[in-house]
Amino acid sequence: TMDLVVEILEGVFNKPPAEAYRIMMAVHTQGQGLCGVYPFEVAETKVATVVELARGNGFPLRATMEPE
Numbered sequence: 001t002m003d004l005v006v007e008i009l010e011g012v013f014n015k016p017p018a019e020a021y022r023i024m025m026a027v028h029t030q031g032q033g034l035c036g037v038y039p040f041e042v043a044e045t046k047v048a049t050v051v052e053l054a055r056g057n058g059f060p061l062r063a064t065m066e067p068e
Contacts, residue, residue, distance in 0.1 A: 002028065004057055009035060012049050037068060 002024055009020035013035045026033035038046065047063045054061035 001059070004054070004059055005061060008050055008053055008061070012046055012053070035063075040065075 005024040005027060006017070006020045009015045009023055010017065013020075015023065015035070023033040023035060035046070043065045047065055050061065050063035054063075
C-alpha cells in the first residue's frame with residue numbers, strides 16, 4: 001500500500017514525511033522514484049531491507065541500485 005511505501009521511505013531512507021510522500025507518489029505515477037545516493041555497500045543493504053519488508057508484508061514493492 002502507499003502507507004507501507006511511505007513507512008519504508010521514512011524508516012529505511014530517513015526521509016521526512018513530506019519527502020517520503022513525494023517519492024511514493026512518483027513511484028505510484030511514474031513507476032519509479034529516487035530514494036538517495038549511497039556507497040555501494042549501504043545501497044545494497046537498503047535494497048535488501050526494502051525487499052524483505054515488502055515481502056514480509058505481502059507487497060510486490062521492488063528496489064534496485066543503479067550506478068551513478
